[in-house]
Amino acid sequence: MYHQVTCREESVKQFYVMGEKIGEGTFGLVRKAIRKETGEEVAIKAMDKQKLDCEEVTSMQLEVEILSQVDHPNIVKTFEIYDEPGYLYIVMEIMTGGELFDRVSAT
Amino acid sequence: MEKDHYSEKEAADTIRPIVDAIKYCHEMGIVHRDIKPENLLYNSVDPSAIIKISDFGLARYYNDDLMTTACGTPSYVAPEILIGKGYDLSVDYWSIGVVLYIMLCGFPPFYEDSNEALFEAVKQGQFEFPSPFWDDISDMAKDLIRNCLQVNPRSRFGAEQILAHEWISGLNTPRVDMPHVTAKIREYNAKRRFRKYANTAIASNKFMAAAKEAKKR
Numbered sequence: 001m002y003h004q005v006t007c008r009e010e011s012v013k014q015f016y017v018m019g020e021k022i023g024e025g026t027f028g029l030v031r032k033a034i035r036k037e038t039g040e041e042v043a044i045k046a047m048d049k050q051k052l053d054c055e056e057v058t059s060m061q062l063e064v065e066i067l068s069q070v071d072h073p074n075i076v077k078t079f080e081i082y083d084e085p086g087y088l089y090i091v092m093e094i095m096t097g098g099e100l101f102d103r104v105s106a107t
Numbered sequence: 108m109e110k111d112h113y114s115e116k117e118a119a120d121t122i123r124p125i126v127d128a129i130k131y132c133h134e135m136g137i138v139h140r141d142i143k144p145e146n147l148l149y150n151s152v153d154p155s156a157i158i159k160i161s162d163f164g165l166a167r168y169y170n171d172d173l174m175t176t177a178c179g180t181p182s183y184v185a186p187e188i189l190i191g192k193g194y195d196l197s198v199d200y201w202s203i204g205v206v207l208y209i210m211l212c213g214f215p216p217f218y219e220d221s222n223e224a225l226f227e228a229v230k231q232g233q234f235e236f237p238s239p240f241w242d243d244i245s246d247m248a249k250d251l252i253r254n255c256l257q258v259n260p261r262s263r264f265g266a267e268q269i270l271a272h273e274w275i276s277g278l279n280t281p282r283v284d285m286p287h288v289t290a291k292i293r294e295y296n297a298k299r300r301f302r303k304y305a306n307t308a309i310a311s312n313k314f315m316a317a318a319k320e321a322k323k324r
Contacts, residue, residue, distance in 0.1 A: 027164050055310070056310065059164065059165075059310065062166070062167055062168075063163050063164055063166065066137055066163045066166050066167075066168075067163055069135060069137075070131075070132060070135065070137065070163070072127075072128050072131045072132075073124070073128075073157065073159075074124040074125060074127060074128035074157065074158060074159050074160060075128050075131075075132075075159055075160050075161075076148065076159045076160065076161040092161075093150065093159075094150075095148035095149060095150050095159065095161065096149075096150070096151050096152060097148065097149025097150055097151045097152050097153070097156040098148070098149055098152075099144055099145055099147065099148055099149075100121070100144040100147040100148075100149075100158065100206075100210075101144045101209075101292050101295070101296040101299075102296065103149055103156075104113055104210070104289060104292045104293075104296075105289070105292055105293040105296050
């Protein structure tokens with residue numbers, strides 16, 4: 001039932017080229033990025049650990065734990081997590097189709 | 108959802124996999140606590156795109172003890188979270204009820220000028236299906252929404268009941284195009300970005316402060 005999300009201590013920029021901002025999560029900015037090795041497009045959420053208070057750090061750790069566990073076709077997939085000294089990076093599947101109502105609005 | 112066509116059937120087909128994903132989370136003991144349109148994303152612009160739940164920033168594990176932490180997004184938050192006597196997984200289905208309501212008319216069931224007034228309205232759980240906007244929407248759809256927007260969590264529909272409801276799984280869900288609803292949703296979608304207070308997630312430590320802040324204004 002569990003799927004394995006690798007948690008790395010290397011630098012995310014070693015493997016990905018960061019692109020433009022595409023969204024904002026509860027705790028951090030989401031950017032488009034390209035995986036150097038494969039050219040694959042992904043979304044990377046960066047959380048500035050310095051800006052989080054104690055309670056928020058706990059929530060962030062909980063979010064990471066939950067993201068590494070869930071595996072369902074209708075839940076955005078998490079590929080990798082990079083835990084760097086200043087930032088935590090979550091590498092996710094990129095969602096290019098917009099939000100629910102963006103799509104209804106486009107009809 | 109098919110381009111150029113938006114019916115109750117399309118709305119039902121859109122929400123079904125989301126309810127399935129929430130059910131999956133609940134089975135893993137995870138409550139999302141921030142189900143809202145902004146967290147429901149499509150993986151591509153293709154007509155066959157898949158809708159997915161994103162942002163588990165307010166999610167947590169649930170282990171039979173009622174949760175008491177107040178958090179969420181004001182427009183979508185369940186009454187029992189505001190009442191503060193504890194809540195369980197069913198808060199996610201209240202949010203589904205709110206999303207469904209908006210999907211079928213283009214405006215929210217609870218709509219006030221401040222968070223304080225909004226929270227009061229949610230606690231009362233009093234909402235309507237105002238004319239003329241709801242005149243052409245099926246009774247089946249209204250029945251499902253009423254069952255999701257039950258103030259008492261024990262009377263509220265859960266995943267199985269939602270998924271088995273005739274509006275979700277039956278063959279008679281209307282397939283009539285709803286251009287006026289699409290227009291209202293477009294309007295709501297544009298306006299929503301300016302009504303940040305009611306649509307922004309508030310973490311536990313700031314939630315009640317936000318309510319009090321709204322009171323002062």
